[in-house]
Amino acid sequence: MFTKAITRKPCKALIDGISTAQFCDGTPDYETAVKQHDCYVTTLRELGLAVTDLEADERYPDSCFVEDPAVVMERCAIITNPARESRNGEKIEIEQTIKKFYNDDQIFHIESPGTLEGGDVMRVGDHFYVGLSDRTNEEGAKQFHEIVTKFGYTSSTVPVTEGLHLKDFAIYLENNNLLVTSLMDQEPSFQNFNRFVIDPEELYAINSLYINGTVLVPASYPKTKALIETLGYPVKLVDTSEFRKIDGSLTCLSLRF
Numbered sequence: 001m002f003t004k005a006i007t008r009k010p011c012k013a014l015i016d017g018i019s020t021a022q023f024c025d026g027t028p029d030y031e032t033a034v035k036q037h038d039c040y041v042t043t044l045r046e047l048g049l050a051v052t053d054l055e056a057d058e059r060y061p062d063s064c065f066v067e068d069p070a071v072v073m074e075r076c077a078i079i080t081n082p083a084r085e086s087r088n089g090e091k092i093e094i095e096q097t098i099k100k101f102y103n104d105d106q107i108f109h110i111e112s113p114g115t116l117e118g119g120d121v122m123r124v125g126d127h128f129y130v131g132l133s134d135r136t137n138e139e140g141a142k143q144f145h146e147i148v149t150k151f152g153y154t155s156s157t158v159p160v161t162e163g164l165h166l167k168d169f170a171i172y173l174e175n176n177n178l179l180v181t182s183l184m185d186q187e188p189s190f191q192n193f194n195r196f197v198i199d200p201e202e203l204y205a206i207n208s209l210y211i212n213g214t215v216l217v218p219a220s221y222p223k224t225k226a227l228i229e230t231l232g233y234p235v236k237l238v239d240t241s242e243f244r245k246i247d248g249s250l251t252c253l254s255l256r257f
Contacts, residue, residue, distance in 0.1 A: 002211055005049045006072075006097055006255040010037050010064040010243075011056035017246035026245045033242035037064065040238055040253055047211045047236075049256070052097060060090050064243070065252040067118040068135075069094045071144075072257040075151035077102045078144060081110040082117050083135045094255075101257070108147045116140030119165030119252050124172050128155040129189065131166025158189050167251050173210045177231055179224075181206065196231075199223050207249035216250050 010033045017028070044051050057063045069091040071078045077098050079091050091109075098107060110116045120131035121144070128148060130141040138157070145155045160166050162183055170184045178193040185197050198206045205221035208228065217225050219239040229235055240249060 002047075002049055002256045004101065004257055005044050005051045006054065006066055006094070007037070007041055007044070007051055007253060008054040008064050008066050009056040010034055011058045011061065013058050013061040014064065014242075014246065015061070017061040017248075028242040028245045033064075036239050036242055037253070040240070040250075043216060043236055043238055044211070044254060044256075047214055049211070051254075052100075054097060057090075057093060060087065060093075062087055062246070062248075063090050063093070065119075065248050066090075066094060066255050067252040069118070070098055070255055071116075071118045071121050072098070072101075072255050073123070073148075073151075073153065074257065075153070076106045076108060076147065078116075078147055079107065079109045080116045080118060081112060081114055081140060083115040083137075110140050110143050113137075114140035114143045116144055117165065118255075119167050120160065122167055122170060122172055126153050128153060129166065129170075130155055130157050131160040132157050133160035133165060135165060136160075156189060158187055164247055165252075168207055168247075168249070171206050171208055171210075171251070173208070173215060173228070173231070173233065175231075179206045179208065179228075196227060198227075204244055204249065207251055209250040211256065218244075218250060 012030050015027050041051050041053050079095050082088050115137050117135040120136040122129045141157045169181045171179045176194050178195050180195050182197050185195050202221040202224045205218050205224035209216040215228050215233040216236050216238050219237045
């Protein structure tokens with residue numbers, strides 16, 4: 001059960017955010033992105049979360065994607081070490097807010113040469129799947145494992161063989177249900193899940209977000225919406241089209257705990 005979330009308003013420098021164009025070409029419109037972010041925060045609050053919505057930080061174009069510089073859970077919080085230099089300062093800023101919710105002995109750091117970003121960390125119960133990607137390396141995953149196991153959690157690694165982060169290609173919705181691409185459907189670590197392969201035309205919608213029984217689904221992906229509804233979840237549509245242009249999606253816009 002999530003009770004709290006941390007978000008950060010998009011900055012005007014958003015148009016300079018890192019993009020692989022894996023989901024969409026184009027430059028985000030700042031004003032539209034602000035409106036979409038406001039709706040996202042409102043939706044989290046409607047689902048019962050107390051949201052700390054941080055002010056925009058113009059120094060970091062990608063800073064609205066607060067999920068990457070930290071991983072939070074009930075027993076501890078981990079400040080990550082983003083692989084891209086342009087994002088590395090975000091971890092310093094997010095830690096100031098993390099300290100409002102965790103004691104100093106609950107806060108840990110991924111240290112170089114380890115790299116890790118929250119978009120590569122997928123939680124299933126008390127287990128974490130850590131994607132090995134261009135953003136998260138073996139050393140970062142090793143440090144993550146050493147930290148979380150101190151608090152009774154477990155972790156394992158899976159390869160990210162397509163795109164940016166693990167959670168762009170596999171998302172856990174609770175009740176043993178997993179949304180995946182056709183490639184991730186073959187991943188040995190996921191074979192005991194109920195796996196649902198998303199239509200390639202709706203790949204972006206894999207990154208849907210389960211919160212307290214409801215699933216947030218990106219707007220304009222009717223096949224994925226219908227699939228999730230057939231699994232018995234109430235659905236809320238959230239438009240993140242501007243964030244899509246810089247590889248952003250529903251999970252990366254908040255830290256939930």
